[in-house]
Amino acid sequence: MRKLFLSSSGKCWGRKKGRLRKKKMKEGAGKGGRREVNPWPTFIDECLEMYNKLKAEHDALLAERAANDSKPIKITLPNGKQVDAESWKTTPYHIACGIRHDSIL
Numbered sequence: 001m002r003k004l005f006l007s008s009s010g011k012c013w014g015r016k017k018g019r020l021r022k023k024k025m026k027e028g029a030g031k032g033g034r035r036e037v038n039p040w041p042t043f044i045d046e047c048l049e050m051y052n053k054l055k056a057e058h059d060a061l062l063a064e065r066a067a068n069d070s071k072p073i074k075i076t077l078p079n080g081k082q083v084d085a086e087s088w089k090t091t092p093y094h095i096a097c098g099i100r101h102d103s104i105l
Contacts, residue, residue: 062088 068087075083075095082096 034057070086070088073085073087073090075085075090077083077095077099083098085095
């Protein structure tokens with residue numbers, strides 16, 4: 001059984017019986033032996049279309065919840081400090097931006 005190794009320079013090496021030997025890469029394969037598929041298979045477009053449809057539905061659902069179900073909440077940090085926030089709108093990133101790193105340790 002042969003094992004192939006790809007060096008950082010893009011050269012392909014094969015190992016046979018403990019010896020390394022240089023192999024030629026296929027023409028048109030470029031660095032790393034990769035080829036571009038042109039045109040894309042049809043299932044790729046179908047998957048992207050399904051993803052965009054589901055993402056739009058999810059974004060609409062979150063926007064509706066943020067508008068209708070939002071209420072004030074308090075978030076307690078590890079050091080005991082409480083931060084005012086709003087449900088369905090405030091993210092952990094928003095909380096992290098509002099505090100200093102050394103104040104929670």
